[in-house]
Amino acid sequence: MHHFRAPDARRFISASLMIGIAFVIFGASFGVLSVSAGASVAQTCAMSLLVFTGASQMSAVSVLASGGTVASAFGGAVLLSGRNAVYGLAMSPVLKEGSFASRLLGAQWVIDETTAVVSAETDPATRRTAFWISGAILYASWNIGTLLGALVGSSINPSDFGLDAAFPVMFTAMIAPHLRTSAGRKAALFGAVAAVALAPFMPIGLPILVSALGMLFGLSPTSSEPTSLTDGAT
Amino acid sequence: MSWTFVLSLAACAYGLKLLGAVIIGQREMPLVLQRCLLLIPAALLAGLIAKDTFTTGQSYAIDARAAGLAVAVLATWRKLPFVVVIVAGVGTTALIRVFV
Numbered sequence: 001m002h003h004f005r006a007p008d009a010r011r012f013i014s015a016s017l018m019i020g021i022a023f024v025i026f027g028a029s030f031g032v033l034s035v036s037a038g039a040s041v042a043q044t045c046a047m048s049l050l051v052f053t054g055a056s057q058m059s060a061v062s063v064l065a066s067g068g069t070v071a072s073a074f075g076g077a078v079l080l081s082g083r084n085a086v087y088g089l090a091m092s093p094v095l096k097e098g099s100f101a102s103r104l105l106g107a108q109w110v111i112d113e114t115t116a117v118v119s120a121e122t123d124p125a126t127r128r129t130a131f132w133i134s135g136a137i138l139y140a141s142w143n144i145g146t147l148l149g150a151l152v153g154s155s156i157n158p159s160d161f162g163l164d165a166a167f168p169v170m171f172t173a174m175i176a177p178h179l180r181t182s183a184g185r186k187a188a189l190f191g192a193v194a195a196v197a198l199a200p201f202m203p204i205g206l207p208i209l210v211s212a213l214g215m216l217f218g219l220s221p222t223s224s225e226p227t228s229l230t231d232g233a234t
Numbered sequence: 235m236s237w238t239f240v241l242s243l244a245a246c247a248y249g250l251k252l253l254g255a256v257i258i259g260q261r262e263m264p265l266v267l268q269r270c271l272l273l274i275p276a277a278l279l280a281g282l283i284a285k286d287t288f289t290t291g292q293s294y295a296i297d298a299r300a301a302g303l304a305v306a307v308l309a310t311w312r313k314l315p316f317v318v319v320i321v322a323g324v325g326t327t328a329l330i331r332v333f334v
Binding site: 021022025026029034037038039040043046047050051052053055056058059060062063064066067070073074076077078079080081082083084085086087088089091092093095096103104106107108110161162163164165166167168169170171172173174175176178179183184185187188189190191192193194195196199200204207208210211212213214215216217218219221 | 275306
């Protein structure tokens with residue numbers, strides 16, 4: 001891709017490789033947890049290739065692993081991916097320059113991290129370089145990590161290694177950038193309380209969908225504007 | 235997990251990306267809707283953390299996972315690298331299982 005030969009390319013390649021290392025580790029953890037929740041290696045890899053939005057993939061596997069219904073696993077994962085539609089609005093000027101086929105490919109790479117890398121730039125050509133380089137490197141990293149984790153996960157018992165704690169640990173790392181605003185912290189508090197308080201009274205998985213109602217803190221216009229939120233993604 | 239699940243999730247996730255990046259593009263999406271969509275990860279991930287740490291099925295449980303979470307929260311708050319957060323959190327849980 002010609003973006004890798006652009007003047008600014010080296011800067012974005014090294015920045016993306018740094019995030020890419022984290023992606024390999026996250027992807028590998030997802031791979032292990034997914035196969036131990038009952039998915040095959042092929043299904044696990046297909047999720048990372050086709051879904052490619054980490055929090056949704058992890059959420060789906062977490063709900064299924066704890067015995068939740070397919071519907072609640074699905075609902076939570078789709079709700080979590082809704083933010084990519086908002087990131088897409090910010091990324092559309094970057095994608096608009098390319099062919100229709102490149103826009104279809106680029107859309108798949110609209111996630112928290114590519115949005116954050118692009119949002120830090122102002123020049124349109126530099127933003128395109130930033131998007132395509134970070135997208136390609138992160139997509140590759142996530143999928144390589146997933147494959148490695150899925151292969152390892154088929155041959156170990158996860159709880160021997162404390163890997164059942166990997167879900168809350170990974171979600172903790174993922175949630176951090178979303179807690180920078182007061183609306184984000186209120187939504188998180190609501191979500192945590194709802195999930196714990198309702199657990200004994202509802203089928204497994206459903207309390208998580210109630211947690212999502214914490215999004216309604218966004219109804220108040222005093223909360224942070226979306227532009228600053230997309231800048232804050234990691 | 236079924237292939238129907240994997241492929242339907244893929245279709246919805248990609249559809250939402252397309253909706254923003256290509257279909258709506260630079261036309262308007264109401265700000266209030268954008269704010270709400272961007273708050274979902276905070277609310278839902280916090281719910282998942284609470285569920286995965288303090289419940290087993292429909293019952294409450296305080297066990298080695300809570301210690302792992304505490305270490306992970308501390309490591310994240312100290313802005314340590316992801317590798318450290320994951321290894322420290324998961325390692326704490328594993329060690330407690332071995333020694334307690």
